[in-house]
Amino acid sequence: MKVKAFICAFVTLLLVCPGLVSAQGDVQNVEDYVGKGKVTSLHLLGAKAASMAMEELSFARGNDHVLAMTDAGYAMIGGKTTEKCIDGVTAVSGCTIGNGNLLLIHRGKEQPLWFAFFRKDTKDLIYLEVKESVIGKSVSEFYTLSGAEIFTKISKTNIGLDDLVNNPDKWTENVKNEIFGGNEFSLIGIANIWSNPKCSYDFLQAVQLHNHVCPGVSSGYLIIKYLDKKLPLQRGQRYKIIACPPWCKEDAFQAILDTTVGKRGLYVKGLTKEQKEKLPQEAKGIAGLYIRWDDKTGSGEGLALGFDFGEVRKLAGMENYLGPPWVSKLKMNEIAMNYLDKPETMVTTLKRFTVNADELAALQAAGINPLVEIGLMQ
Ligand SMILES: [Zn+2]
Incomplete structure (x- = not known):
């Protein structure tokens, strides 16, 4: 009976608030997806973000050209975890992990909770950041809230790469104004690389952990491709990596190779300015030591690898680019x-x-300086 009364109240609400009409189908979708009686305000939060994005970017449920991104599940609000929002997003937008168009972007728990939706055919992106005060609202209260009452920031703009490269001043301003809540570099980079037909899901795994795409994490991915060719693993073997010096690449190793710090797959060792200066010319681009370790034989074969960022910059035509460094990235x-x-x-x-x-x-x-140990430097 209670449910019936609630549905009546909800239908009445729809009649008096035409802005909420589109939510009716959404609520049904969420209920179908998570199960009757299981809908929470967190589900509705994700659902509301999705339905607003669908309206603003004009797309229907299940559109493969759309990417949904969120830090739900990592960001916490009022001491509570937020993973239920993810099902709300899927229920309404049809974006799923299995379809590769729902990315869960790793963030610290203190970071704001946000949702972003991107259409690769138009290059439009909408960002919605959640108001903390919305948490704790009951399901019935939640139905009555407008978009402006739920989100502290709603911004939509075109993020095509050409526009960024050709209008550096406009984009410097956009970043300064934090149009995407300080996530500009992160969201623009991830959305654009996701649109690239050559980008596969293992790279996106690295990107989700690293929470942005950059030449550093890309260099890690290229190093993995190089190891596949030159030092492939056999059964019973695993990599032991000495990250000397470390940079963004290590997050690709942890996400894709499972060489995590905690499981002793990865040892991080920085180089001081003096140590860098002492590196012989041919080892200036040192990117760490990669060892194919065999537990059975108690031995390993290693490669000291170098990575040439100058070559990447040259191939990208960015050698003489004077705009913001993040655009050339x-x-x-x-x-x-x-x-x-x-x-x-x-x-x-x-x-x-x-x-x-x-x-x-x-x-x-x-x-111990591992580069001295293997005889790469004095
Ligand atoms: Zn990075």
Whole structure:
């Protein structure tokens, strides 16, 4: 009876508030998706973001040209986790993880909760950031809220790469004004690389963890492609990586190779300015040590690899670009996708070496410079 009364109240509400009419189908979709009686205000929050985006970007449920992104599930509001919003987004927009058009962008729990939707055919992106005060509203209260009462920021703009490269001043201003809540570089980069037909889901896994695309994380992906060719794993083997020096690339290794820090797959070692200066010329582009480790034999084969960012910049035509550095980074991301089967264009082997268990332990130990240890520098 209670449900019936609520539906009556809801229908009445729809009649007096025409702006909410489109929500009727959405509510049905959410209920069908998560199950009767299981709908929460967090589901409705994701659903509301999706339905507003569908209206603003003019797309119907299940449109494959649309990408949904959110940090729901990572961002927490009022001490509560937000994963239920994700099902609300899927129920209404039809964007799913399996279809590759729902990306869950990793963020710290203190970060604001947001949703973004992008159409690859028009290059329009809409960003909606949630008002913290909306959390704690009951389901029935939630139905009465307008978009402006739910979201603190709703911005829509075209993010085509050409526009960014050709109008650096406009985009410097947009970034300064935080049109996407400070997520400009993150959302523009991810949306554009997702549109690239050469971009596959394993790279998007790295991007979701790293929460942006950059030449650094792309270099990690190219290094993985290089290892596939030059140091492929056999059954029972795994990589041991000495990240010396570390940069964004390590997040690609953790996401794609499962060489996580916690499982001792990855040891991070920085280089001081003096150490960098002492590197011989041929090792200036050092990108770390990659060891194919075999537990059974207690031995490993290693490669010291270098990565040439100058080459990527040149191929992207960005050598003399004077606009904002983050715009040239977007162009460089595109180049990485063109060289997935030719990673040796940027990745080179600086030195080969072998290690036993004691030698591996030494490379990983505190206070030891692994580049000296393998004889790459004095
Ligand atoms: Zn990065």
